[in-house]
Amino acid sequence: MNFRKIGYYIVIAISVLVILASLLSLFYNLPYWYSKLLDFPRVQYLILGIIFLIIFLIMTRKWNWPASLLALGLVSAILIQSIKIFPYWFGEKTVPDAAQNYPEENAVSVLLANVLIENKKAGKFLEVAKDTDADIMIVMEVNDWWLDALETLKDDYEFVVEQPNDEAYGMAIYSRLAFKNVQKKYIKHKNVPSYHINVELESGKEFMLHAVHPVAPMPSDKYPDNVGDAEIELVRVGEMVAAESLPAMVAGDFNDVSWSNTSRLFEEDGELNNVRLGRGLFNTFDANSSFLRWPLDHYFVSKEFQLVEIKLLDKIGSDHFPIYAKFVID
Known part of the structure; x- marks a missing residue:
């Protein structure tokens, strides 16, 4: 042979x-x-x-x-x-680095975590949450079990919105910064919420936070999917951002990579910038694989934002790594 x-x-x-x-x-x-x-x-x-x-x-x-x-x-x-x-x-950083002497009252730190609905290791996530001490935490794939497990977060976070479900698209947001106005929308699927929140910084400046978790492109017998349909949620959010006057951040598990055509259209429509450009991939999925990894959890921000820090965090038992970023609004 x-x-x-x-x-x-x-x-x-x-x-x-x-x-x-x-x-x-x-x-x-x-x-x-x-x-x-x-x-x-x-x-x-x-x-x-x-x-x-x-x-x-x-x-x-x-x-x-x-x-x-x-x-x-x-x-x-x-x-x-x-x-x-x-x-x-x-490449060039489309979101500039913040100055070393940035005003803390104009800063906001945001933790993104897809905790995986089947994951029962809430203690690991709570440890990461405590260590990072973010101003805002966007937690995805939460059901009633997860909300009960995260109840202690309300001791440190005054402003909370929660929408659990058993279809892997529940969302909870915990914030120390004031929510001036909160809108919950179901842009395409009846069980896939997104939140659109007017957030006030310590300085009194405000920005719009759009927390999203569009459905995955793969077919699923158990959860919502986009098979046979065009992905429109991100495009619609981009249109919302374009119509707003406040600085804007769109953050969440996009179930899509940032170089995809959908993400590009969303970025252009909303005049948003990708935090990763010029800094690295920061692959958040799949936390259970050493080779098949890509960035699915994202921050896109308007031109007023500057970046202080971005980092992947420790495993929490999910198929996603949590990711943390801190920004300053000019």
Whole structure:
């Protein structure tokens, strides 16, 4: 048995898959739910493309036109993913860094946590919440069990809104900063709430917080999904932001990566900036995998915001890492 030949064919097969996935990921609004998922693992495509290009170059002994075409395809796949991903590592920061002597009364820190509805390790989350001591916490996938487990947070957080449900789209928001006005909306699905809140900083300045958790693109027999439909919730929120006069932050588990077409349209419509650009990916999902990870939990902010700090937090038993960011409003 010629193991080298078998290995070579395996390299070719995987290379073809990487090339096809990279090319198909460029097409938006295809009528297949799995086509949306091709947009997620761009870092993985990039890594596999580089590895298998190197292996292919080493193993190829005869350079005919099919071999050259495959090598060119791998180079193209690497370029496609680099164009999408590199701005997060090496690009310009669209949200500027805050000055070291920023006024604390104009600052706001926000913790995002998708706790996973089946997760029963509430103690781990409460430890993270205590350690970070954020001004606002947006907690997603809460049901009645989770709200009971988080009841002690109300001792430290005066302003609270809660909407539990058993369909993995419940939401609770805990804040030390005053809520001047609270709107709860069901933009697309009757059991998927979003909150739109006028928040007052210690200085008296105000901003609009839009806390969202759009549904996942994958089919589900148990929970709401977007199969067969275009994702409109983020686009609608972008339109809301565009119509507002206050500084705005949109935050939550988007169930989408920030380089997707939907996120791009939402960013443009609302004139919002992606905190990750120029700083890194800060992959929040999947906390249970070392390789298949991508950023699903996001902060998008208007031009008045500057960033003090952003960091991933420790595992809490969920499939998402919590993420924390602190901002100053100019």
